[in-house]
Amino acid sequence: VYISARSIDEVNVQKIMEEFGGGGHLTVAGAQLVDVSLEEAKNIIHETLRYLISKGEI
Secondary structure, three states: OEEEEEOOOOOOHHHHHHOOOOEEOOOEEEEEOOOOOHHHHHHHHHHHHHHHHHOOOO
């Protein structure tokens, strides 16, 4: 599953994509989740976002 992230202003999508082994820039980044279904990828992304938000990192 390929992930493409875009942001306007405050959200550093590079930091988010680095959690999945990807990278990019502050407002444009991407990553790939290997050997997971789309549903699993959605759950992984959701949990990662919740974690980063709870830590105040995004």
